Every structure is written in structure tokens, then in C-alpha cells.
Amino acid sequence: MPQITYREAVRHALAEELTRDPNVVVMGEEVGQFQGAYKVTQGLLEKFGPLRVADTPISEAGFIGMGIGASMLGVRPVMELMFWSFYSVAFDQILNNAANVRYMSGGQINCPIVIRGPANGGTNVGATHSHTPENILAAHPGVKVVVPSTAYDAKGLLKSAIRDNDPVFFLENTLLYGEKGEVPEEEYLIPLGQADVKREGKDLTIVTYGRPVIQSLAVAELLAKEHDISVEIVDLRTIRPLDIDTVLASVRKTHRVLIVEEQKPFCGVGAQLTYMIQAEAFDELDAPISRLCTIDAPAIYSPPVEAEQLPNPQRILKAALALLD
Amino acid sequence: MSKKPSATIDQKPAAPVSYGQAPVNASLTAEHKIELYRQMVRIRRFEERSHRAYTGKNAAGGANIGGFLHLYNGQEAIAVGCCSLMGKHDHVITAYRDHGHAIAVGMNTKALMAELYGKITGCSKGKGGSMHFFSPERNYWGGHGIVGGQIPLGVGLAYGVKYKGYKGSAMAFMGDGAVNQGAVHEAYNLAALWNLPCVFVIENNGYSMGTSQARSSAGELAKRAEGYGIAWAACDGHDVYEVRATMDKYLTIAREECKPAVVEIETYRYRGHSVADPDNTYRTKAEIEDYRRTKDPIQVFQAILLAEGVLTEASAEKIDEAAVAEAEAAAEFADASPYPTAEDIQKDVYWESDNPDQRTSQGRLFFN
Numbered sequence: 001m002p003q004i005t006y007r008e009a010v011r012h013a014l015a016e017e018l019t020r021d022p023n024v025v026v027m028g029e030e031v032g033q034f035q036g037a038y039k040v041t042q043g044l045l046e047k048f049g050p051l052r053v054a055d056t057p058i059s060e061a062g063f064i065g066m067g068i069g070a071s072m073l074g075v076r077p078v079m080e081l082m083f084w085s086f087y088s089v090a091f092d093q094i095l096n097n098a099a100n101v102r103y104m105s106g107g108q109i110n111c112p113i114v115i116r117g118p119a120n121g122g123t124n125v126g127a128t129h130s131h132t133p134e135n136i137l138a139a140h141p142g143v144k145v146v147v148p149s150t151a152y153d154a155k156g157l158l159k160s161a162i163r164d165n166d167p168v169f170f171l172e173n174t175l176l177y178g179e180k181g182e183v184p185e186e187e188y189l190i191p192l193g194q195a196d197v198k199r200e201g202k203d204l205t206i207v208t209y210g211r212p213v214i215q216s217l218a219v220a221e222l223l224a225k226e227h228d229i230s231v232e233i234v235d236l237r238t239i240r241p242l243d244i245d246t247v248l249a250s251v252r253k254t255h256r257v258l259i260v261e262e263q264k265p266f267c268g269v270g271a272q273l274t275y276m277i278q279a280e281a282f283d284e285l286d287a288p289i290s291r292l293c294t295i296d297a298p299a300i301y302s303p304p305v306e307a308e309q310l311p312n313p314q315r316i317l318k319a320a321l322a323l324l325d
Numbered sequence: 326m327s328k329k330p331s332a333t334i335d336q337k338p339a340a341p342v343s344y345g346q347a348p349v350n351a352s353l354t355a356e357h358k359i360e361l362y363r364q365m366v367r368i369r370r371f372e373e374r375s376h377r378a379y380t381g382k383n384a385a386g387g388a389n390i391g392g393f394l395h396l397y398n399g400q401e402a403i404a405v406g407c408c409s410l411m412g413k414h415d416h417v418i419t420a421y422r423d424h425g426h427a428i429a430v431g432m433n434t435k436a437l438m439a440e441l442y443g444k445i446t447g448c449s450k451g452k453g454g455s456m457h458f459f460s461p462e463r464n465y466w467g468g469h470g471i472v473g474g475q476i477p478l479g480v481g482l483a484y485g486v487k488y489k490g491y492k493g494s495a496m497a498f499m500g501d502g503a504v505n506q507g508a509v510h511e512a513y514n515l516a517a518l519w520n521l522p523c524v525f526v527i528e529n530n531g532y533s534m535g536t537s538q539a540r541s542s543a544g545e546l547a548k549r550a551e552g553y554g555i556a557w558a559a560c561d562g563h564d565v566y567e568v569r570a571t572m573d574k575y576l577t578i579a580r581e582e583c584k585p586a587v588v589e590i591e592t593y594r595y596r597g598h599s600v601a602d603p604d605n606t607y608r609t610k611a612e613i614e615d616y617r618r619t620k621d622p623i624q625v626f627q628a629i630l631l632a633e634g635v636l637t638e639a640s641a642e643k644i645d646e647a648a649v650a651e652a653e654a655a656a657e658f659a660d661a662s663p664y665p666t667a668e669d670i671q672k673d674v675y676w677e678s679d680n681p682d683q684r685t686s687q688g689r690l691f692f693n
Contacts, residue, residue, distance in 0.1 A: 025488070051488070057518065062477050062511025069418070069481020069495075072466060075488055092474045092508070105459035105467065106450035107673035141674050141691065160685065165676035193688025241688035272692070 001184055007177040009151035010040050010116075013158035014078060016187065018048050021076060024162060027054045027067060028080025028117075037082045038118065038177055060090040064115065068098045071113040071167075078162060084119030084171055085131040098167040099142040114161045116170035119147075120211060120262060121299045121310050123174055130299035132210075135268045137169045138240040144168045144192055145239040149213035151181035153237055156190030164192065173211045193241030197250065201232035204320060205250040207273060208260040209236040212311045216260055219316045229324060239269055247273065248281050255286040258323050260311050265293040292319045345629060347570035349410070355635045359644070361409055361565055362630055365401040365623050366648045368425045371434055372396045372596075374652035375424070375441055379600050383660065390441045394455050396596040397425035402622035403528050403590050404429040406568030407496055410576055414493025416464040416482040418475050420500060421456035422528075422594075423468040430463040438655035444662035451665045452673060472533075473499060473506030476525065480512045483523035487583060494522040494579040496572075501589075502533020504546050513587070517553040522579035524572065525550075527589040528562065534598040535607040547589035555585050562592035563620040566629070593620065 004012070017024050030037045032045035032055040045053045056063040060081065067077035081087060087094055094115065101109050121130035138145040144166055148154040154172065161168035198213060199220050206216045213235045220231035234250050236243065251257055257277060259270040270291045277289055295309045308315075344350060353361075376396060378389040397404065400422070408417060408429035419426050427437055432448060440447030441455055448458055458468040466482060469475035479497025486493040503509055504527060516523045533541050550557035556578070560571040568590060575586035593616040597604035630636035671691055677684045678691070 054519075057511075057514060059511040059514060061508045062480070062515050065474070065477020065508060065512070066481040066484055066515055069466070069478035069483075070485040070488065071481070072461070072478070073416075073482060073485030073489070075485050092471050093477060096471055096474060097469070097478060101459075101467070102676065103673050104449055104453040104457040105461070105673075106448065106452050107679055108449070108459055108461050109466070110676050141671075144675075144686070164686070165680075189685075192686035193690075194686075195688075238686075238688060241686050241690045242692075243688040245688075276692075 001182040003180045004151055004183050005177060006151040006154050006172070006179050006181070007038065007040050009155035009181070009183050010158055010172065011042065011044070012183075013155045013162070014041065014044060015047065017159055017162040018044070018052055023074060023076045024078060025052050025054065025075060026078045026080070027056050027063060029056055029058055029082050031055060031080050036080070038174055040177070041080065060086050061093055064090040065093040065097065067113050068093055068101070068111055071111050072101065072109050076112050076162060078114045078116060081115060081117035083129050084117050084133055085129045087133055095137070095140050099140040103142060110165050111167045112165045114168045114170055116158070117172060118174040119171040120173040120175060121294065122306060124301055124303045124306055126301045127298035132171070132263050134171055134239050135263055138269070142167065144241065145171070146192060146237065147171045147210045147239060148237060149176065149210055149235055151179065152183050153190060153196065153235070155183055156188050157192065157237060160189045160192050168192070171210070176211055176214070179214070190237070193238045193243055195243035195246035196235045196237055197232060197246065198235045199231065199233040201230035202254055203230045204256045204258060204324060205232045205234060205254045206258045206260055206316070206320070207234045207236065207247055207250070209239065210262055212260040212262055212316070215311060215313050216316055219313050219320060222317065223320060227321070229320070231320065244276050244280070247277065251277055251281045252284050255284055256323055257285070257289045258319055259289065259291045260316055261293055262311055263293055264296050265291065266296065268293060287323055290319055290323045292316060344564060344566035344570045345633070347566065347573070349569050349573040350566045358630055358633070358635050359640070361405055362623070362626055362636065363644050363648070364405045364429055365565065365626065366644050367434070367651060368397055368401045368404065368428045369623060370645070370648035370652040371428060371437070371655065372398050372424060374656050375438065376596065376600060378438075378441065378656055389660070390455070391443060392454055393421070394441070394600040395422040395598065396594070396600065397422055399595040399616065399622070400528055400530060400562065400592045401425055402565040402568050402626065403526070403562045403592055406565040407526060407572050410569060410573055411464065412493065414486055414491040415576065416466060416486065416493070416495040417498070418466040418479045418482060418495065419468065419498035420472065420475055420503065421468070421470050422500065423456065423458050426498065427458040427460065427465060427468070430460060430465045432458065432460050432463065432465065434651055434655040435658040438659040439662050442659035442662065443664060444659055445665045445669065446658070446662040450669065450673065473503040473509045475499070476503065476509045476512040479525070480516050480521055480523050483516065483521040483585070484519065487521060492580050494524060494576050496524050496526055496576070498526045498528060500533065501527055501529040501531065501538055501546060502536075502541065504542060504549065513550065513553045513555060516585035517555050520583045521585055522583045523585045524575050524579050525585065525587045527587065528592055529589050530592045530594045532598070532607065535602065537607065547587045550587035555587055557587040557589070559589040559591065562590035563622045563625050565622060565626050
């Protein structure tokens with residue numbers, strides 16, 4: 001199977017869907033002539049032309065709102081946010097208009113928009129550019145939230161997202177764009193809301209998503225080799241809808257849970273998971289649920305210290321060992 | 326306190342019959358003219374009846390209508406004039422003072438009143454309320470609660486019309502208070518930059534809630550369009566002929582040349598910002614009475630139609646009686662209709678959860 005990068009996987013998904021459906025358009029800052037701030041959309045303008053791949057001004061509330069309005073008429077815009085951090089200047093459009101219009105119209109209006117872009121820390125760009133808003137987004141009924149960790153998942157999930165009739169927010173990761181993975185040449189889709197057991201194990205479940213999946217896999221390898229500990233890794237892939245059944249099945253198998261998320265702890269995805277696991281599998285737990293998050297402060301700039309603030313293999317290892325102690 | 330820095334509408338002729346000779350009006354049949362008049366009266370009577378419902382009690386002693394109620398009384402000529410120009414590919418979106426536009430695009434007043442009452446028979450099944458009326462089948466896209474937030478959506482409708490290759494337009498309505506919101510300016514820029522057929526309509530009733538234009542907005546409102554290279558105009562919203570003549574020009578340009586415009590329409594609202602506004606802090610009763618007496622859009626148009634011989638006092642009376650009866654029937658319908666049930670709360674959230682046989686995603690969508 002060919003190996004391509006996460007970046008190429010996203011690009012291929014966009015290109016395939018642009019080819020498949022004439023209603024799909026790609027819009028955003030620097031997606032065309034500049035070839036994408038992170039080169040995700042490289043080559044798409046040449047291939048599909050300026051009507052299908054359109055550069056917008058730096059005007060997130062304006063162009064995201066425009067995409068929402070167009071989607072109500074049946075266009076299927078895939079809007080790039082150069083950073084998901086910029087969602088805050090389009091908050092009203094994203095979380096009032098896109099999230100609510102179906103409900104407030106009594107189900108008369110659909111909003112089949114995809115908003116995608118990177119949402120991660122670890123690039124030393126300070127607090128304004130390092131937001132991970134998946135919990136804030138997913139707190140709004142009416143929306144779907146996807147956070148893929150691998151090239152394979154990114155492609156299959158993005159294609160599903162573009163075909164979805166509800167608004168889907170797709171959170172990528174600049175530190176994963178260059179990561180290679182096996183991606184088949186033939187077309188495939190991954191349904192939203194389906195978690196993936198990235199590694200089977202029996203002693204401990206790590207529930208995670210996004211870049212910490214990759215880090216957790218490395219830690220699991222180490223734990224197996226050096227500590228004879230067998231770790232199961234559940235990659236949520238989608239935050240909403242949430243595949244809680246796969247999480248619970250793993251809890252029933254290992255009886256110990258570590259949640260790893262590149263989020264601040266307060267009201268994060270892990271808080272919701274913790275509630276649901278204890279509510280639905282309390283008797284299966286041999287230890288309190290443990291949670292490893294980004295250290296609770298705005299994202300620090302200082303490069304070596306930012307690496308400490310985020311989940312990293314050392315912190316994950318320590319948390320896993322503490323849970324098994 | 327005077328509401329405007331300059332009284333531009335006073336400089337216009339008192340009886341602007343010339344707009345009746347504009348081709349878009351001269352071509353109207355007597356029936357069409359009466360229909361315009363009837364719609365304005367229907368809006369007025371609907372609003373008066375909903376105001377009565379809001380301040381009254383239902384049989385159980387509770388409120389008929391919850392939340393806010395922003396009434397359109399005094400502004401009728403704008404919604405009716407603009408929406409009367411709509412063709413198959415023309416779209417409308419507005420803010421929370423949305424009842425007039427809903428009636429003007431042809432929505433059923435029973436469904437509108439039932440929505441105000443929070444009933445399942447309402448146009449949004451009781452899920453939207455006064456500020457959130459929608460009728461996509463009539464190209465009416467709401468009804469939006471956040472000042473200025475609907476304007477980028479309006480540009481998106483114009484984009485959609487253009488992208489799909491239709492000769493059409495979007496009318497994006499806002500109040501004078503919206504012109505200072507950033508989203509409006511982002512929308513202006515996009516519409517101009519991408520040549521989108523969007524006509525931005527500023528319904529300038531002089532007050533953004535309780536703050537007069539002089540106290541909230543620098544400069545001339547529509548003229549801000551110049552900064553974006555967008556054509557603009559200002560007109561009198563008390564005369565439905567003038568509204569139609571002005572809007573027809575810019576809608577035609579939008580449809581034919583794919584160019585946006587900003588049209589500021591002078592108007593006045595008789596009621597407070599919402600029914601909750603006691604309306605005694607920022608303008609005088611004399612000012613309101615003066616508008617009612619001299620510029621009421623229904624009275625203005627009635628005088629024109631009487632002079633044209635299209636309408637008689639007796640036929641005007643009949644139209645009014647029918648409008649009162651329609652509003653009353655709407656209230657009775659709303660009152661008699663059932664509320665949504667608790668089971669309805671989680672319907673209409675996701676397309677997928679409402680169409681389970683076509684669902685492709687998995688996992689939990691709701692968290693109770």
C-alpha cells in the first residue's frame with residue numbers, strides 16, 4: 001500500500017470530492033494561489049480553477065458566514081481556517097448560525113458545510129494560535145467534530161464529512177501534516193463516530209485522539225518492551241458523534257483508563273468521557289479514571305517548556321505507570 | 326430629542342406621485358396595487374394582534390407569547406415593496422424584526438402566530454420564536470437574532486445563486502444599528518470583491534434599540550458603501566412606490582450584472598424596540614405621533630391609491646376588516662394549537678437523527 005503524508009491524504013480527499021460533486025467548493029485564506037499556508041491545498045487551484053478553489057480575504061466571520069449561507073442553498077463549501085484558533089472571530093457564524101439554523105427553522109434548512117484546519121499546540125506560536133476548541137465546538141448540539149490522527153483516517157473521515165448533511169468541523173494538526181501512513185489507492189470512506197482501536201492490549205486503556213494517539217502508541221511500545229505492560233489504545237477519531245461503545249468495551253477488557261488529550265482539563269472532552277465511563281461502567285473500574293491534559297495555562301511560547309506543557313511521551317509514560325502502580 | 330442629524334425625508338415632496346410613474350410601478354395593474362396595500366395592512370393588523378396577545382394572558386392565566394417581540398409597525402412599506410419585486414431566484418434574509426418580511430413573502434399568518442405562541446403548528450414548530458421565522462420554499466432564510474450576523478449569510482445566498490448559474494439576487498436586510506457590526510463590513514467587502522448579486526438593505530428607523538443614529542453611527546450610513554466601491558442609494562421608506570422604484574434599479578443591476586448595492590431606506594417604528602421597551606427614555610411621544618400622522622406608509626399609500634382611483638374608502642375598509650379577521654383567526658388558531666412535546670426537543674437538531682434510515686455516521690449524537 002502506498003505511503004503518503006497526512007497532508008497529502010487531506011489533499012487527496014479534497015480533490016476526490018471536488019471531482020465527484022460539482023457542488024463542492026474549497027475556500028479559505030491562501031488556499032489557492034499561495035497553495036495553502038500549510039500546503040494542504042497545493043495544486044488544487046490549477047486542477048479545479050478559481051471558481052472551485054477560492055482565496056478569501058482575512059475575514060473569517062465574513063467568509064465562514066458566506067459559506068454557511070451558500071450551504072443553505074445546497075452548495076457544499078469546505079472552508080479552511082488557517083488555524084482553528086481563528087474560530088473565535090467567527091464564533092457567531094459557526095456556533096449560532098451553522099449549529100442552530102436547522103433547529104430554529106424547525107428542520108427546514110440544512111447546513112452541509114465543512115470547516116477544516118489545524119488545531120494544535122506545540123509549534124511555539126503562543127496562546128493566540130494554539131487553541132484546541134474541540135470541546136467548545138462539540139458542546140453545541142447540531143454540529144459534528146472530527147479529529148483524525150493518521151493519514152488513513154484523515155482521508156476517509158474528510159470524505160465522509162464532505163458528504164454529510166450536517167455541519168462538520170474537522171480539526172487537523174500541523175505537527176502531523178508530514179507524518180506518513182499507508183493509504184490505499186482505491187476509494188474508501190470512514191464513517192464519522194466510529195472509534196478505532198489502534199492497538200490491542202489487556203492491562204490499560206488509553207482513550208485519546210489527535211496527535212496524542214501517535215505519542216501513546218510509542219509509549220505503549222515502550223511499556224510492552226520494558227515493563228511487560230499491555231496497553232490498548234482507543235482513538236476516538238470523532239468527538240461528536242461519540243463512539244462510547246468502543247470505549248466501554250475496552251474498559252470492560254482492561255479495567256483501567258487513562259485519557260490523554262491535548263486540551264486544557266476544565267470541561268474538556270476527557271471530563272465528558274470520565275462522566276460517561278463511570279456512569280456506564282463503574283463496576284468495571286479497578287482504579288479511578290486518570291486524565292492527562294495540557295497543563296492548565298494559556299499556551300506558553302518558550303519552545304522547550306511548551307513541549308512540557310503538552311502531553312508528551314514522558315508525561316504519558318509517567319501517568320500510565322502511576323495508574324498501574 | 327431629534328432622531329436624525331438631518332431630516333432628509335422632509336426635503337422630498339409630500340406626495341411623491343412621480344415614483345408611481347416609475348416603470349416598475351406604472352406597469353402594476355390595479356389588482357397588484359391593491360395587493361401591495363392589502364399586504365401592508367395585513368402586516369399592521371398581525372403586529373397589533375400579536376402585541377395584544379403578548380400583553381394578554383391565555384386561558385390558564387399564563388403568557389401567550391414568551392421572550393421578545395419586535396414589531397414592524399410603521400416599516401411595512403419596506404418589506405412589502407422589496408419582497409414584491411422577488412422573482413424565482415431572488416432570496417431574502419433579515420434580522421429579528423422579521424414578521425413583516427415573512428408575511429410579504431407569503432407565509433401563512435396562522436403558522437406565524439402559532440410560532441409566536443410556541444406551538445408545534447408554528448412555522449418553526451415552536452423552536453424558533455418571533456426572531457426566527459424561516460420559509461426556504463419561499464426563498465426566505467430568516468429571521469436571525471444576532472445584530473448583523475445574518476449579513477454574511479445573505480452574501481452566501483448571493484454566492485449560491487451565482488455559483489449555481491441563476492440570474493437572481495439576495496436581499497440582506499438589517500437595521501441601522503447593524504451597520505457598526507464588523508460582520509457587515511466583512512460581508513460588504515466580500516460582495517464587492519467577488520461581484521455577488523447582494524442588495525444590502527438598511528432599514529433605518531432612526532434608533533438602534535434606544536440609541537439614536539446620531540448617538541451610535543458616525544457619518545452617513547449607506548455612504549459607507551463607497552469605501553468598498555459599492556453603489557448606494559437612500560430613499561424614503563414611507564412610500565412603497567419609492568421603495569419599489571429604488572430597489573428595482575439595484576435588484577436589476579444585481580441580477581443582470583452581478584453587482585452588490587447598499588440601499589438605505591428611511592423609516593420609523595411606532596412601537597418600542599421590543600414590546601419590553603417602555604419607550605419613554607429616548608424619544609418623545611410627539612415624535613412618534615408626528616410620524617403616524619404625516620408619514621404612515623399605509624396612509625400614504627392609501628391616499629395615493631384613492632387619488633389614482635384604484636381604491637375607494639369602502640374597499641379600503643373591507644381590506645382592513647379582512648386583515649383584522651385574519652389576525653384574529655391566526656390568534657385563535659395559535660391558541661388552540663398544541664405545544665411541542667418534550668420528545669420534540671431533540672428533533673430537528675441533526676439531519677441525520679431526523680433521517681435515521683439514511684444515517685451514515687455512528688456513535689452517540691446526543692448526551693443526556
